[in-house]
Amino acid sequence: MQQDWIMGFAGGLMIGLAGAIFLLVNGRIMGASGLIGGLVDRSGWGNASERLSFLAGLILVPGALVLMRGGYDNHLTDNLTVIIAAGVLVGIGTRLANGCTSGHGVCGISRLSLRGIAATVTFILAGGAAMLFFRHLLGAI
Amino acid sequence: MVRNLFAALAGAIFGLGLLLSGMTDTLKVQGWLDLFGAWDPTLAFVMAGAILPMAIAWQMTRVRGGSVLGTAFPTKPDVRLDPNLIFGSILFGAGWALAGLCPGPAMATATFSGAGGLLFLLAMVAGMVAAPALKTRIARLGAAA
Numbered sequence: 001m002q003q004d005w006i007m008g009f010a011g012g013l014m015i016g017l018a019g020a021i022f023l024l025v026n027g028r029i030m031g032a033s034g035l036i037g038g039l040v041d042r043s044g045w046g047n048a049s050e051r052l053s054f055l056a057g058l059i060l061v062p063g064a065l066v067l068m069r070g071g072y073d074n075h076l077t078d079n080l081t082v083i084i085a086a087g088v089l090v091g092i093g094t095r096l097a098n099g100c101t102s103g104h105g106v107c108g109i110s111r112l113s114l115r116g117i118a119a120t121v122t123f124i125l126a127g128g129a130a131m132l133f134f135r136h137l138l139g140a141i
Numbered sequence: 142m143v144r145n146l147f148a149a150l151a152g153a154i155f156g157l158g159l160l161l162s163g164m165t166d167t168l169k170v171q172g173w174l175d176l177f178g179a180w181d182p183t184l185a186f187v188m189a190g191a192i193l194p195m196a197i198a199w200q201m202t203r204v205r206g207g208s209v210l211g212t213a214f215p216t217k218p219d220v221r222l223d224p225n226l227i228f229g230s231i232l233f234g235a236g237w238a239l240a241g242l243c244p245g246p247a248m249a250t251a252t253f254s255g256a257g258g259l260l261f262l263l264a265m266v267a268g269m270v271a272a273p274a275l276k277t278r279i280a281r282l283g284a285a286a
Contacts, residue, residue, distance in 0.1 A: 004163055008183040011162020012190020018155035019191065020198035024205075025147045027212030030155065032245035033269075040269040053145035055248060057152025062160045063252030072160075074250050075168040075241075076257045082239050087247075087261040089236025091268020094244060096229025096276050101243045102155070104230075105188060110195035114220045119230045126234025127174040134239060136177055141239060 019107055026050065031103025032058075033094035041095070082141060093123075144210050156249040162187040165250050167241025174238045224283035225276055 019030040028050070035051050038044020044051055066072040077083060094100040097119050099108065104123075108116015134140045163169045163183055172181030202214045237243050242250075242261055250258055 004169070004181075004183050005186045008162045008164075008186035009190040011158045011160070011164065012187035012192075013194060014154050014158025014161060014190075015187070016158075016191035016194030016198075018151045018153075018158060020194045021147060021154070022151040023195075023198050023208070023214070024201060025209045026144060026151070027208030027210065027214055028148075029215050030151060032155075032243070032248065036244060036248065036266075037269045037272075040266055041273050043273075049145055050148045053148040054152035054155075057149035057154075058156040058245070058248050059152075059251050061153035062156040062165070062249045065157065065160065066253045072165070072250070072253055074165055074246075074254050074258070076254055076261070077167070077240060078257060080257070080260065083257050083261050084264045086236040086240035086242065087264025088268040088271075089232045089239065090243060090247075090261075091236075091265035091270075092272045092275065093229045093231070093233025093236060093268075095269050095272030096225045096279065097233060098226065098229070100233060100245070101237075102245050106191040106195055109188075110192045111199040111217065113217060115218055115222060115226055118222050119226055122227055122230035123234035123237060124174070126231040127238040128176045128234075130235040130238035131171065131174040132177055135171075135175065141171075 015102070015106060016110075019102070019110075022054070023107075029103060029107045030054075031099050031107060033090075033100040034098065034103055037091075037095050077141065079141075097123075147210070155245065158191075159246050159249045162190070165246045169241075170243070170246070171238065171241040223280065224286075225279050228279060 022028050022030040035054055039051055099119060104116040104119035109120060159165050164187055169181055169183055173184035207213050240261060247261055
């Protein structure tokens with residue numbers, strides 16, 4: 001357990017370092033949902049190549065590492081209904097709220113943005129409530 | 142070119158950090174949200190680790206005129222908490238709990254999370270396509286209320 005916390009903190013430092021590079025060098029906020037969402041709804045086509053480059057690094061480099069190390073099980077559910085519902089909710093929700101865990105959680109809280117803090121508290125509480133409902137009351141996940 | 146290179150570098154470090162932190166494991170994320178089950182506090186350590194360098198970076202933006210590549214730093218958004226922010230975060234939180242995936246880890250695991258992972262991404266993109274129309278409506282409702 002404590003090993004996980006240390007790895008969590010170390011991985012977190014890397015996530016923050018990535019965000020710091022993207023902010024200080026590129027002048028952009030590292031928000032995963034915004035980077036892809038702007039490509040999807042065309043609002044971010046003005047800097048599409050920068051977005052695509054970020055996403056390429058994000059998708060391909062962990063992919064290469066996992067390939068070299070012989071696989072990784074992310075324990076994703078095999079319930080297709082749950083997967084589709086979850087994906088749609090994450091897609092709509094992050095675009096309505098203009099951010100997700102990286103944009104609001106990491107980049108927002110670190111600049112003491114009221115919106116970032118409010119969004120993070122809200123999605124954690126909503127996630128906790130959903131977990132209580134779907135896992136402990138319905139037994140669906 | 143340099144801009145794309147640094148964007149790719151940031152994306153790569155972000156992805157490796159997600160992997161190292163365990164946030165690409167849906168069980169660990171669901172464990173964080175499972176307050177009434179086997180609660181896993183790892184995500185709090187990840188957040189603390191990530192906020193530290195970012196807070197320093199934000200401080201550095203105060204003394205620098207702009208980013209290294211010349212783009213102006215993003216301005217602090219309006220402090221108003223609008224209905225879209227709160228309603229959207231509720232929907233996102235629910236989806237996050239259901240599968241244990243948020244957009245960053247969903248993309249970082251895209252090449253190795255099988256058909257399920259790709260299906261999640263497809264559904265997420267579909268949701269992102271639908272969002273702008275809904276957003277305008279919610280904003281209008283919020284203004285009327």
